[in-house]
Amino acid sequence: MASTVVSSPGKVLLAGGYLVLDPQYSGVVVATSSRFYTAIRPGNAAEGGSNTIRVRSAQFVDATWVYRFKVHDGPNAPQAGVAQVASSSGSGNKFVQLALEKTLSLALEITGVQAVISALASGLEIMIVGDNDFYSQQEQLQKMGLPPDLASLARIPPFAPTGVMLPDVSKTGLGSSAALITSLVTALLVHFTVVPPSAFAGPVSQSSRQARELAHNLAQFVHCFAQGKVGSGFDVASAVFGSQIYKRFSPEVIQPLMEDATLPLAPILRPENVAWNYRVEPFCLPPHTRLLLADIHAGSNTPLLVSQVLRWRKEKAAEAHALWTALDQLNMSLAATLRRLTEFYSADSQEYLKTLKYISSLQSVQWFANTMMEQPQISCLEAFYEAHLLTEVIPRFSMSLKHAQHPMGTLSGVEIEPEQQTRLLDESVSLAGIIGGGVPGAGGFDAIWLLVCDPPEDLPDMRPLSRIERLWSSKAGVTPLLAEESDRPGLCIESLAEVPGLKELVNAV
Numbered sequence: 460m461a462s463t464v465v466s467s468p469g470k471v472l473l474a475g476g477y478l479v480l481d482p483q484y485s486g487v488v489v490a491t492s493s494r495f496y497t498a499i500r501p502g503n504a505a506e507g508g509s510n511t512i513r514v515r516s517a518q519f520v521d522a523t524w525v526y527r528f529k530v531h532d533g534p535n536a537p538q539a540g541v542a543q544v545a546s547s548s549g550s551g552n553k554f555v556q557l558a559l560e561k562t563l564s565l566a567l568e569i570t571g572v573q574a575v576i577s578a579l580a581s582g583l584e585i586m587i588v589g590d591n592d593f594y595s596q597q598e599q600l601q602k603m604g605l606p607p608d609l610a611s612l613a614r615i616p617p618f619a620p621t622g623v624m625l626p627d628v629s630k631t632g633l634g635s636s637a638a639l640i641t642s643l644v645t646a647l648l649v650h651f652t653v654v655p656p657s658a659f660a661g662p663v664s665q666s667s668r669q670a671r672e673l674a675h676n677l678a679q680f681v682h683c684f685a686q687g688k689v690g691s692g693f694d695v696a697s698a699v700f701g702s703q704i705y706k707r708f709s710p711e712v713i714q715p716l717m718e719d720a721t722l723p724l725a726p727i728l729r730p731e732n733v734a735w736n737y738r739v740e741p742f743c744l745p746p747h748t749r750l751l752l753a754d755i756h757a758g759s760n761t762p763l764l765v766s767q768v769l770r771w772r773k774e775k776a777a778e779a780h781a782l783w784t785a786l787d788q789l790n791m792s793l794a795a796t797l798r799r800l801t802e803f804y805s806a807d808s809q810e811y812l813k814t815l816k817y818i819s820s821l822q823s824v825q826w827f828a829n830t831m832m833e834q835p836q837i838s839c840l841e842a843f844y845e846a847h848l849l850t851e852v853i854p855r856f857s858m859s860l861k862h863a864q865h866p867m868g869t870l871s872g873v874e875i876e877p878e879q880q881t882r883l884l885d886e887s888v889s890l891a892g893i894i895g896g897g898v899p900g901a902g903g904f905d906a907i908w909l910l911v912c913d914p915p916e917d918l919p920d921m922r923p924l925s926r927i928e929r930l931w932s933s934k935a936g937v938t939p940l941l942a943e944e945s946d947r948p949g950l951c952i953e954s955l956a957e958v959p960g961l962k963e964l965v966n967a968v
């Protein structure tokens with residue numbers, strides 16, 4: 460039987476951090492070209508593999524977990540028992556184990572006990588890998604004697620070994636656990652014929668939507684269950700549906716499953732369940748602009764930041780409401796302005812490209828220097844400038860959180876936009892051809908994002924991307940990531956042979 464391979468993208472929350480935890484507000488999420496991949500194939504019956512599931516995470520030291528599958532007669536429905544029988548590191552992997560247990564339980568409910576048992580007759584071999592971008596590659600570049608730029612990153616072999624155990628890796632903040640859970644549960648749903656592979660073979664369509672929604676609901680539940688809390692879920696939603704404006708689901712929908720592990724899953728997780736009230740509005744960055752991320756080899760403690768901000772929001776309700784309302788307006792204006800730029804391109808790609816080329820050689824303060832410019836170029840330029848201004852204002856606004864609370868003291872240590880990040884952003888955004896940037900998600904020390912002009916034709920002087928690479932290479936500990944905005948829809952079914960480097964890993968013993 461051929462391997463089932465499913466991938467899902469990482470995420471960058473451009474705007475809406477903290478606000479998106481509240482269903483009144485939205486987040487602007489960009490899905491990345493960097494992805495997590497899960498490959499599943501039958502194990503070896505001759506080696507007594509029946510009902511044995513071996514999971515390997517090839518990029519890490521001692522990252523193999525072996526599980527034994529059993530069907531239990533639950534009080535309400537048959538349930539999958541997935542017990543760990545071996546682990547190369549001696550410790551478990553709660554996220555993977557729960558993903559297996561919950562997905563197999565759902566398969567038992569939907570396809571029946573016999574179908575699941577026969578699909579496990581030879582056991583399963585599962586390989587999980589994430590693109591190099593999910594982990595800081597700074598040490599790898601040093602080892603290879605390469606400068607910290609995009610060309611060097613492209614020379615690192617795919618899925619390069621990190622040389623460390625999972626808990627010790629330096630992450631870049633692209634949402635590894637959400638992308639991992641989403642690709643793993645979906646690969647299992649496909650492998651166990653709960654949903655057809657065709658649902659993930661092309662753009663999101665009406666007919667494939669239900670399968671995606673089931674994968675979404677299951678991944679959200681498993682991710683929340685494994686984390687022991689219900690986050691906004693923007694990371695899982697973008698792993699499933701791609702770039703979007705996201706409004707969260709009400710946590711109540713999965714609460715019964717979080718509290719009672721014996722409940723059947725299908726009635727709650729099925730796409731027809733109207734209690735799943737999240738909203739996904741498709742979104743994409745303007746044409747010929749490029750998302751560029753900086754790995755600053757740090758990372759932040761999102762749960763701590765979230766608990767501090769939410770405590771402040773509760774204590775200072777009126778102040779917080781005013782700030783949340785103002786921030787939401789700015790965030791939604793940014794999304795609308797970026798959309799307007801895409802509309803400009805659709806209406807008149809030549810004028811759009813002329814404007815983009817013009818600003819590629821100028822700092823934003825010079826964009827209006829040319830008094831000879833005429834409509835419609837002026838309107839297009841105004842939209843680029845508005846996007847620039849909005850990204851300047853949004854981080855300043857969230858920084859005011861840091862100052863707003865001083866009398867209470869509760870947020871005094873909260874580094875949503877640490878000074879080092881502000882300095883790096885200011886210097887980066889002041890270069891010619893940079894539209895804007897920010898500190899994504901919860902803020903702190905995760906990779907910063909920039910929106911960079913990247914016109915299709917040659918430029919008379921240095922390209923904006925090269926300017927940024929030059930600036931960043933002069934800063935210790937700052938390296939770009941290869942990730943761009945994904946041009947594929949969230950979850951994708953893959954062919955093993957077409958994912959460079961994956962076949963070799965899957966076939967290695």
Ligand SMILES: Nc1ncnc2c1ncn2[C@@H]1O[C@H](COP(=O)(O)OP(=O)(O)OP(=O)(O)O)[C@@H](O)[C@H]1O
Pocket residue numbers: 516552553554555587588589625630631632633634635636637639
């Ligand atoms: N490559 C992997 N292979 C197997 N399990 C993994 C892998 N990456 C993450 N996990 C599982 O997910 C858990 C949480 O991972 P992690 O802390 O990286 O998530 P995260 O906080 O979402 O990451 P990020 O900072 O990228 O947003 C890990 O403890 C592990 O159980």
Ligand SMILES: C[C@@](O)(CCOP(=O)(O)O)CC(=O)O
Pocket residue numbers: 472475476477478479480632690691692693761765899900901902905
């Ligand atoms: C703070 C929050 O709104 C965003 C966290 O984003 P990130 O993991 O820092 O990219 C939390 C959430 O939405 O679950």
